[in-house]
Amino acid sequence: MSLLITGGTVVAPTGAVPADVLIDGETIAAIFAPGRGPEGPDVLDATGKYVIPGGVDVHTHMELPFGGTHASDTFETGTRAAAYGGTTTIVDFAVQRTGEVVADGLAAWHAKAEGNCHVDYGFHMILGGVDDESLKAMDQLVADEGISSFKLFMAYPGVFYSDDGQILRAMQRARDNGAVIMMHAENGIAIDVLVRQALARGETDPIYHGLTRPAALEAEATQRAIQLASVANDCPLYIVHLSASEALAAVAAARDLGRNVFAETCPQYLYLTLEDQLGAPGFEGAKWVCSTPLRSKHESHQRDLWRGLRSNDLAVVSTDHCPFCFKDQKELGLGDFSKIPNGIGGVEHRVDLLYQGVVDGKLSLQRWVETIATTPARMFGLYPRKGIIAPGSDADIVLYDPSGRTRISVETHHMNMDHSAFEGYEIAGKVDTVISRGTILLAGGAYHGRKGHGKFLHRGLSSYLN
Numbered sequence: 075m076s077l078l079i080t081g082g083t084v085v086a087p088t089g090a091v092p093a094d095v096l097i098d099g100e101t102i103a104a105i106f107a108p109g110r111g112p113e114g115p116d117v118l119d120a121t122g123k124y125v126i127p128g129g130v131d132v133h134t135h136m137e138l139p140f141g142g143t144h145a146s147d148t149f150e151t152g153t154r155a156a157a158y159g160g161t162t163t164i165v166d167f168a169v170q171r172t173g174e175v176v177a178d179g180l181a182a183w184h185a186k187a188e189g190n191c192h193v194d195y196g197f198h199m200i201l202g203g204v205d206d207e208s209l210k211a212m213d214q215l216v217a218d219e220g221i222s223s224f225k226l227f228m229a230y231p232g233v234f235y236s237d238d239g240q241i242l243r244a245m246q247r248a249r250d251n252g253a254v255i256m257m258h259a260e261n262g263i264a265i266d267v268l269v270r271q272a273l274a275r276g277e278t279d280p281i282y283h284g285l286t287r288p289a290a291l292e293a294e295a296t297q298r299a300i301q302l303a304s305v306a307n308d309c310p311l312y313i314v315h316l317s318a319s320e321a322l323a324a325v326a327a328a329r330d331l332g333r334n335v336f337a338e339t340c341p342q343y344l345y346l347t348l349e350d351q352l353g354a355p356g357f358e359g360a361k362w363v364c365s366t367p368l369r370s371k372h373e374s375h376q377r378d379l380w381r382g383l384r385s386n387d388l389a390v391v392s393t394d395h396c397p398f399c400f401k402d403q404k405e406l407g408l409g410d411f412s413k414i415p416n417g418i419g420g421v422e423h424r425v426d427l428l429y430q431g432v433v434d435g436k437l438s439l440q441r442w443v444e445t446i447a448t449t450p451a452r453m454f455g456l457y458p459r460k461g462i463i464a465p466g467s468d469a470d471i472v473l474y475d476p477s478g479r480t481r482i483s484v485e486t487h488h489m490n491m492d493h494s495a496f497e498g499y500e501i502a503g504k505v506d507t508v509i510s511r512g513t514i515l516l517a518g519g520a521y522h523g524r525k526g527h528g529k530f531l532h533r534g535l536s537s538y539l540n
């Protein structure tokens with residue numbers, strides 16, 4: 075089936091131009107000057123709308139077993155929420171738990187996702203143990219399984235933690251097989267000392283989650299990861315969920331030297347703060363317990379993160395979508411902040427929240443599209459299939475209405491959460507129509523998607539490296 079999108083403004087990292095887009099089957103067939111497209115296909119009128127590539131969220135955790143419970147979105151509910159919010163590709167994290175065989179962890183993730191997704195999906199692999207066997211498995215995943223990125227943790231001793239020697243070995247392997255190392259950069263050994271000391275003083279409220287994970291320990295780990303990647307002959311390094319100015323400075327310095335060092339941030343760090351959310355009265359702040367934590371509004375973090383997005387020291391905005399309900403899940407940490415499951419759900423709102431940055435003059439239209447779709451696709455081996463409106467690319471397209479409005483609320487969201495981290499936020503724009511591989515998932519407020527439409531994406535190597 076052919077579909078011609080007419081009258082809209084196509085936005086790419088290189089600019090915004092009025093153009094008509096012809097879809098043939100699952101892919102984009104051609105782009106025409108306005109009014110020059112063929113007669114015959116069905117027409118979708120995009121007058122007054124931005125025509126952007128479907129969002130690519132490269133950091134989600136559907137059904138993740140974590141903190142004594144499971145992330146509350148399944149692949150079905152989470153990818154449906156993603157579709158509602160204009161995200162047509164996710165890359166989730168398959169998990170090798172410590173002591174487990176990598177292939178078994180991967181098989182478990184395929185079993186959770188297959189046949190259940192509303193949008194296309196790929197996997198990174200979390201390595202919970204670096205040893206000879208898992209290093210060999212890295213090569214096999216890159217060569218045969220379409221998995222070209224591996225996440226390591228400098229935090230969570232006894233859970234996902236890798237020591238510096240393990241990190242170096244995995245980086246050396248990645249340097250050889252072409253993979254990207256993704257790093258949770260927080261000094262978990264030092265954090266655990268601060269957590270124990272806080273609890274011993276009776277400091278049990280959610281805000282102490284943030285106060286025991288100071289920016290200095292994010293910066294120290296970020297710097298250490300950058301140095302270890304340097305020792306591993308400039309292994310490509312991607313810092314996940316960066317939240318602190320000091321960590322950003324370390325990334326910027328490495329990038330100034332031409333290093334293959336990259337970072338993402340997430341909407342929660344751009345909008346929410348330690349005082350206003352994590353420090354909410356009573357146990358309310360538990361809703362915003364995530365790691366890295368929300369930072370102080372009295373410091374420069376948010377200003378610097380927005381600036382980092384403009385300068386490309388921050389290349390990507392992902393969500394780190396890791397939802398937990400307040401009732402029975404966040405409540406596991408009543409009386410002990412260290413038992414609150416870490417995570418915020420936001421897969422539905424990333425495209426909108428970053429568009430608000432455009433409205434507020436903090437980001438250009440082009441950088442909006444680049445950080446939410448094009449660069450994540452390039453970074454993680456999905457480009458040009460995803461992340462761009464171009465002939466031959468998958469017809470993953472969002473019509474975005476700059477004259478619409480979006481009010482974020484638990485009453486209206488589609489994520490499986492009993493609260494919203496962004497409750498009451500108003501966006502001066504709206505996801506109008508969502509198309510995934512030529513299939514209309516959302517139009518005129520009506521949802522037409524279905525589970526099973528989303529397919530596994532066999533990713534290649536990053537095309538974003540120096």
Ligand code: DUC
Pocket residue numbers: 135258314315364365366394396416417
């Ligand atoms: N790190 C993540 O990337 N996601 C959830 C929790 C965490 O610490």
Ligand code: ZN
Pocket residue numbers: 258314315365366
């Ligand atoms: Zn992490």
Ligand code: ZN
Pocket residue numbers: 133134135394395396
């Ligand atoms: Zn995460």
